[in-house]
Amino acid sequence: MDIRLLKANEIECRIGTFKEGKGISLLLYKDARVDMRILDEVFGFDGWEREHQLIDGKLFCTVKVWSEKRNCWISKQDVGTESNTEKEKGQVSDSFKRACFNLGIGRELYTSPFIWIPASMGYSKYEKFEVKEIGYNDDREINMLVIVDSKGKECFRFGDKTKQVKQVKREVTETMVKALYKIANDKGYSDDMVEKASKRDYKNNVIDISMKDYMTLKAKLEGLEAKKVGA
Template identity: 45%
Template sequence: MKDLEFRPLKASEIDVRVGNVAKSGSGFFLLLYKNARVDQTILDETVGQWNWQCKYYQVKNTMVCSVGIYNEERNEWLWKDNGGDDDYQAEQVKAELSDAFKRACFNWGIGRELYYSPKIWVNQDGENDSKDHYSVKVIEYGTNKKITNLVIVNDKNKKVVFRYGKDKKTAETGDLTPKNDTPTVDEPKGSIDKRDLETIATLVNNFQNENSRKNFYAWLDNNFKTMSLENLTYSQGKIVLKRLGAK
C-alpha cells in the first residue's frame, strides 16, 4: 500500500487563537488550529468523497472518533481513532465530536504540520490586544512539511504582529517591522500546548524499556525541576519535543 500524502494546510484554512496571556500583561501567545471542515475538504480532495467515513463511540467520559479510508489494493477499510477532551458536558457534545474528528484526522497526517509551529509571541501594546482577532497571512513549508515561513496579522489594524522565516517585505504582507518574539517573561507552569503534551506522552509511552523512561524523567527533572509533563511551560514543551526527535 502506498503512503497517503495529504497536502499541507493553506493560510486561509488555519485558525489563530489566543493561548496563554502573561500575568504581567506584557503579551500573549497565539496558537494555530484547523477546523473539521478543512479535514473534510482535504479528505474529499485526496481520497474522494466516497472513500472515507467516520464513526463515533464512547470510552468512559470521552467521545472517540474513528476515521476510515478505503484501500482499494487491500479491498478493506483502514481506521485511525482519537478522542476529544475528557469530561464533556451534554450541551458540548457537538464540540466534543468535532474535536475527536479533528484529532483522528491528525492521526492520518492532516494538519500535523501545525504541531511544530514556532512559538508565536505577541507584545500587548497599544496596537495589539489579546481580545483582538488574528489570522495567518502567509505560510510556506519545506522538507517534511516543516514550516519555513509564517506571517500573522491583526485583523483589526491589518498590521503584521509575527513573522518567522523569510522576510517578505511586500505590499501584500504589510509592515514587517520586527516584533520582540522572544520576550523575557516568565511562562506559567502547565502552559504546555495540549497537542505537544499528547505527542510527548505518546513518544514516552512508546519507549522500549523502563530504563529509557527513567532516564527521560531524570533528564526532565534535571533541566526543568519537574517529573510531571503537565507542569511544563509552553517553551519547555517545544524543547522536549526536539529532545525526543519529533519532526
C-alpha cells in the same frame, strides 16, 4: 495517501495566553470543515467514513479511509475534549479533528514556532488574528509564517529571510585602535606594545584583530599599572 499541506486560509489563530503588560501567545489550529474538505479531495466523497462511540464516558471518533494500494479500509481513532461552549458538540468535533491529525491532516501545525506578540503592540485579549502566509520545507515543517491582526496589519513574522533585520557584524575600527594607543601611552607604554599585540601596521593603516581579541587587549591594557617616570 497524498495528504496535502494546509493553506494559509485553512488555518485559524487562537489566543493561548494573555498576560497583562507582557503580551499574547497564539496557537494555530484547523476546524472540522477543513478536515472534511481534504478527506473529500484525497479519498473522494465515498472514500472515507467516520463514526463516534462512547467508551468509559469519553467520546471517541474513528475515521476510516479506503486505501487503493492495500485494497482495504484504514482506521485512525482518537478521543475528544469538551469545548467551553457546547459540551457534546465540542467533543464530537474535537475527536474528529484529532483522528484526522492521526491520518496526517494538519500535522504540520505541530511544527509551528512559538508565536508571541508583545504588549507594546497594544492588543486586547479580544483581538482577532489570522494567518496571511505560510511556507513549508521538504520535511513538511513550517519554515515561514506571517500573522496579521483584524485590520490586516502584520504583527508576527517567522522565517522570511528577506524581511528579517540583518545583523551587522561588529568590526574593530581605526578609532577603536587609536583608543588602545591612548590607554597605553597614558600609562607610559610605547606604541610597539599595542602594534605587536594587535598585529597592526601603523604606517600602512592596516587593522587585523578580531573584536574578541580587541576586547581582551583593551582589558589587559586597562589593568596595567602606570610606569614610573624614568623607569
